[in-house]
Amino acid sequence: MSTQSITTLGSLNEECGIFGVWGVPDAAHLTFYGLHALQHRGQEGAGIVANDGGRLWQERGLGLLSVAFADPNKFTHLTGKAAIGHVRYATAGSGGIRNIQPFMVDFADDQVALAHNGNLTNAKSLRQQLENEGAIFQSSSDTEVLLHLIRRSKKATFIEQLKEALNQVHGGFAFLLMTPDAIYAALDPHGFRPFVIGQMPNGAYLAASESAALRAVNAKFVRDVKPGELITINDAGLTIDHYTTQTHLDIDSMEYIYFARPDSDICGVNVHQARKRMGQHLAYEAPAAADIVVAVPNSSSSATLGYAEAAGLPQEMGLIKNQYIARTFIEPTQQRREQAVRMKLSVVPAVLKGQRVVLVDDSIVRGTTSKYIIRMLKEAGATEVHVRIASPAFKYPSFYGVDMQTSDELMAAHLSVAEMCQEIGADSLAFLSTAGLIAAIDLPHEGSGSGLTTAYFDGHYPSPIYDYYPELASEAEQKIVTFEPELTAN
């Protein structure tokens, strides 16, 4: 999708990136660099909690890391050998600084910090129940329920309390927690979100949302965190345990299509190569009589490479992305949105003039950006524009950690492909098939199914969706959606 940075244009948003390390000098700065490599997963806020000899200290800020931590004094207290950090995507007005993670709570006898990537599907009802019992929440974030569940557990040790709590929450989650004594990493039973373990040259272990963050701090990849695992990192090194054995791999396919960095590997599959194969499959499924193939930069570059190769057509630089992003002062009227697209993308008429163009994009959400781009290409002299989308059409919302919890604004939920083609002004339009997507990702997977969540495209949800069910039912009355039953808890 081409609109990642223009929030007013209706893009998809990942809900966060997390990073933690135990056992290096100045762990907070290392965490800063690791988070920087995960900045694409959240630009609305960032925080770091450092652990200096058993005492936790928190710093948080709004905006990009470079803004949130612009004041170097923020690092004054972030000393010590362990730290966890978080970059956050947040919808406008959702509460400001108090919702920036990692959350930190002080008890008379302990401290706990928590960072979360994902979305809990039963948080609302858990929160209601906790509040009825007298709990007071400090944020409007669902993440906080985990802290209350831990705190109310009657188990004897922190790790037992944490296991009990992890078995009470449902949905998508990669959690990083830190106490004075250890960092804990836990992944949901479906493995919806990516989560990896790495190791520094000095032997220290770390955990991060993507393997690209490991390389950014010169760490080597150790293994993916597996569904249902609870991993402890402390002075004793790495201890792998699990809080449940009832698991089933269902990685969110959007990580491969759109969210993750091309240089990350998820469950053994390199994201760039997966995208390139999506482009190749798309070329086989939907060829076009054209002269050149043009990418919507930068997110569809990999798929475009694959499409051009498989189609035997030259790839050309018909669109250029401005590397500087400036906010516009302008009202988001339709005319002004076009100005925003123009500030972000520009055409190269010398390349486009008189050409029949295949325009490869990674996705279509609302369709408005596509419409403006196609108009710009044609004004620059392209004679035909054939749009090829390297993923299936988005028709259904998701609830496992992506900010698309309604289908209201999804163009494909309301229009046929032919209608969409007409709406965006293309000469032809085609999407990759779901089967093509699964084949392109080619997950080395032993269990049942594809190992992927493809509910966006086919409405088949790998788990019950609890508190979100009423919304989905009402808006998808005539749609056929299905749910797998809950994995039996151990």
Place this chain on the structure above:
Amino acid sequence: MSTQSITTLGSLNEECGIFGVWGVPDAAHLTFYGLHALQHRGQEGAGIVANDGGRLWQERGLGLLSVAFADPNKFTHLTGKAAIGHVRYATAGSGGIRNIQPFMVDFADDQVALAHNGNLTNAKSLRQQLENEGAIFQSSSDTEVLLHLIRRSKKATFIEQLKEALNQVHGGFAFLLMTPDAIYAALDPHGFRPFVIGQMPNGAYLAASESAALRAVNAKFVRDVKPGELITINDAGLTIDHYTTQTHLDIDSMEYIYFARPDSDICGVNVHQARKRMGQHLAYEAPAAADIVVAVPNSSSSATLGYAEAAGLPQEMGLIKNQYIARTFIEPTQQRREQAVRMKLSVVPAVLKGQRVVLVDDSIVRGTTSKYIIRMLKEAGATEVHVRIASPAFKYPSFYGVDMQTSDELMAAHLSVAEMCQEIGADSLAFLSTAGLIAAIDLPHEGSGSGLTTAYFDGHYPSPIYDYYPELASEAEQKIVTFEPELTAN
């Protein structure tokens, strides 16, 4: 005391001012003006919670009101007819913005905001107990215990829950709470802190820490809140109730001596006039053979007026206070402290030369500022400096809402008056007697005792001090301190 603004010099600090109003247009701005009149009670942070049609919105900031609310956008959401606000004194490093009041908590079904002036003596043990039951605190402030106690009450209505909670906390408190439906004002059973009710020209009721804040917003004084009362202000007007009937008036005498504004009236006594009478009593008790009487501006101006009048000596402007306060970049070494005093106060040699001076101050804490001032007066040509303090000597800490919870730094706790006189370099030194203080305040009081807390001077505490007892006992081993028993709860 002359050092109110120089925190590094060891002054006494009031722990806050509160203000709330129900029933005016733009209640938040009115609250801003009311808090501005209470700025002397806390300069480290400020917050306002406004109630717009049943929805609460919170804004807070560090520093003076004019800094904390420098951004006018902060008022964008602070709309509606009701608001409560708080100005806060906070010790350095005490947790930043999350400890700025009013606190606000969102429940699935309700919202509550809370502002507190005072100090709870059993908060630490209550907090420990609540945390053991699973409660998570969002601040390091003791005030928050009240919210947890309310929330955990099994009573049916909010007001009943609140009453139950108020009966569980001990110490000094003037609480202002706001829910979507009402503002609640509650004063502790001893009435340690000042708290008044006023009425706007349009009939709306308000509550504030001091009567000066009423006049600042053009409201008229209605009555003092009385010990044990719980007052509700809502669309129905003012409803006076109580949560306990076991009460005994023990107003903190420091309000008259030092904290409150001279234009405020507390329990029917004007503060300026009380201070003037303290100066008069002091002149009777401790006359001096001198030529002129000089005030340490501004806080001892009233007492100086009284002293000069009673002594029949001319008052002169031998010391001037710089109205601009700038932070110093300097380390708080002794030499530098002297520079800080010099930036704040300056002498008028033309007035002082060859004169025998009575220097009137309202109090002595550490004595360092007095020492610098006396040296400056003598360098400017004063031949003798007779220091007269318009309050008794501070020997014991207080736990009911003033930031002086240890006697370690109290000069009078460790030295005799003669030793103090020598230490500060005065030609003579005298304090007002406790009896003189009580006579000067002249509280129109019907119950037993003086109606005043004078524990600072005589070590007689009007209630048990719970969690603070261990500290006091250890540091005052040889001292004779006494405690009144707890008022029997109803």
Place this chain on the structure above:
Amino acid sequence: MSTQSITTLGSLNEECGIFGVWGVPDAAHLTFYGLHALQHRGQEGAGIVANDGGRLWQERGLGLLSVAFADPNKFTHLTGKAAIGHVRYATAGSGGIRNIQPFMVDFADDQVALAHNGNLTNAKSLRQQLENEGAIFQSSSDTEVLLHLIRRSKKATFIEQLKEALNQVHGGFAFLLMTPDAIYAALDPHGFRPFVIGQMPNGAYLAASESAALRAVNAKFVRDVKPGELITINDAGLTIDHYTTQTHLDIDSMEYIYFARPDSDICGVNVHQARKRMGQHLAYEAPAAADIVVAVPNSSSSATLGYAEAAGLPQEMGLIKNQYIARTFIEPTQQRREQAVRMKLSVVPAVLKGQRVVLVDDSIVRGTTSKYIIRMLKEAGATEVHVRIASPAFKYPSFYGVDMQTSDELMAAHLSVAEMCQEIGADSLAFLSTAGLIAAIDLPHEGSGSGLTTAYFDGHYPSPIYDYYPELASEAEQKIVTFEPELTAN
């Protein structure tokens, strides 16, 4: 005058304070402290230029010193043993940072920094003439003409160029200049503005607008700079020279009445004592049948002391000034101006009730503040309010360094005393006579005349006013104003 801090209320404003020192370690910080003592002379901007081994470095900022230099990094480059600084009063919108002094210009072969207190009466025509010759000004400030005049001089040395330039400008000026080699201090031929020389304990010399700034940095007073002098301060110490011998002392009487700090001495007269004598003379000239005397704090405190003493009436604290100043968000409508006064001053009803009050103020400009204050006193219970102004009525503008260059807004220029009394709602109103003022200041002066500029009151200007003459003539057609001829230049 009681309105110094509320610019919207029409107060008088001094145009700057200056400070410079040569020969101390860390001269910039010392200059900061010196300027802090001069903050009352200008609150709109501040700057410091430091001289580190012959290299000048400039830092400037808007607002109070504590704001302009809030960033400690500003001192990173302000190293070295010499510095000059400036605090500035500026009318709104007058050009921002580029008009903040000290100005600094870099030449290929030299550097010059310049700070100015005063106002040049022929700057406009000089600037026009310089621009016609090709000069380009970097500021809209008249001060800059001096730099161009110096630069265009054909004289051989800097000091000769400077003398030539000083003989070309007219009006009021205390100039401080710094080159890599020295600091230069020059006062106009009439000595309109105060300017003093001091010495540090280590022997280093300094220059400042007021003697209070000397004491603030622990320096001792050496002498006043005299009209027509040009003083050099450098490694050789202090060198006193003059650029003209045609001089006549005409100190601006407003310095004694209003601007200068009470602890400053100007030409041998202590300001506080001069003000106290003004109050005494006022009591003799205009007694009142009253019970108490009340000051408008803080600026009329000295005069009030004198009035009460001479009248044999008790001084009382009927009005209190809030030590915290917060900007109001409000439009300056009449109703809102009243709110602004209410935020700044408050009454003490307990003191005022049933009393006949003498209200002493130092001046009346527009009269609006007086009106609000009198209304507040009466609402608080005062039965009569007799206003006594400890200076003559302001009828004429000034052009020598005070921001009152028009009489349009001067109440006394348009109304009789009786009309003014009615307008402000007083029971009686009286001003000090000009003769009383001169007698009260009691300047030890050997030349002709009083040694004071009293043009505000009597329209007699001690010099031609050049570029301002057209304005004055038009607005004062029927008024009798007179001008002394220019002092014959040497």
Place this chain on the structure above:
Amino acid sequence: MSTQSITTLGSLNEECGIFGVWGVPDAAHLTFYGLHALQHRGQEGAGIVANDGGRLWQERGLGLLSVAFADPNKFTHLTGKAAIGHVRYATAGSGGIRNIQPFMVDFADDQVALAHNGNLTNAKSLRQQLENEGAIFQSSSDTEVLLHLIRRSKKATFIEQLKEALNQVHGGFAFLLMTPDAIYAALDPHGFRPFVIGQMPNGAYLAASESAALRAVNAKFVRDVKPGELITINDAGLTIDHYTTQTHLDIDSMEYIYFARPDSDICGVNVHQARKRMGQHLAYEAPAAADIVVAVPNSSSSATLGYAEAAGLPQEMGLIKNQYIARTFIEPTQQRREQAVRMKLSVVPAVLKGQRVVLVDDSIVRGTTSKYIIRMLKEAGATEVHVRIASPAFKYPSFYGVDMQTSDELMAAHLSVAEMCQEIGADSLAFLSTAGLIAAIDLPHEGSGSGLTTAYFDGHYPSPIYDYYPELASEAEQKIVTFEPELTAN
């Protein structure tokens, strides 16, 4: 070159972009959008001067446009139908805000604003001469000499004064000036810098550094500004004139190689296509036995496309650029520079493993970045790395508007290609020939020579370099550099 954003790594820097428009509503916002499209030409500061009915108003700020104009209040005064703007590259510590353009000077009778892209070679001697005549400069920027030359001209009209001044300055310049009446655009006699004229849909004319800025505001391209031209844009439309007829086209070849946006056309040549042809010529001149071609993103993408096509090798995404730039807190030690490269670029091991790689970059300056990149590629599994640079080796500095005025840090000035290859750790290294560069740009040019400045590569300067000659001579003693004589002025 791959290091555009990391200033500590030794990159080349363009000295500015300029934009101006006359005749549209809200010209300042249009200028903001135009400058945004030129942000790559300067990121250290930005300014806009707007012309509202004949009154000019200036706003400037440090940093990116989005930072410099973060405060929307900056646009409050920037009203009116005409504006000019500037984005600036500045070396650290070069004077702060006062050097940010457009400069603006106020005369009693006029206003002039000036923005400059380029570098004047005789500014230093002109400035010395002007200062000797008494001129005072407000900036340390050479640009300001033009204003003084205009102001000192004895010609009768502004345009004649401007022409006279333009004939006195030498070097590279595209100037935009604005007076109350018109905008003026002037290009140096060699046309060193790009400069284009466009037209808005409403007929208004504009001028900009690159044609990409025209498209960004929906304007159409009209023509390039030609060497020696002086163009007036005002209410009468566009008037083309010249200040000299002695011209010779010598466009800076670095604009095609590195600086300009790929979607800009300069003198009829599209930049992307020129770069692609450089890559093709490079493939012909220096083939390599390899498996894949990898670009250093983003600046060498066009050349890489050409190389891969001509070489018949697949292009692959072996390197990825992080779209988020964060400052590092770290000292620029060698180890830390490597961290900075790692934050900016990352490898895709899945793509590189076991591959023989052709790495295409647009240039080598210091060589340090190349070294780190090659190491990263090999660590990721590349078996061979053949570096191919799509421009000739940089051996000589330039003085016409690029920040590379010394050859001290140019690797190619000191080492042979074989030595460079060893130093950076490549398996082979080759540069494009100068002839190949000229052929690839393929300028449609009628005069003598190539129409390009290639002095960086061959030391042949198309004009005398005046004040810079001493530097060059000393550092290039053994080098053969040549200079064309000055074009004879008319």
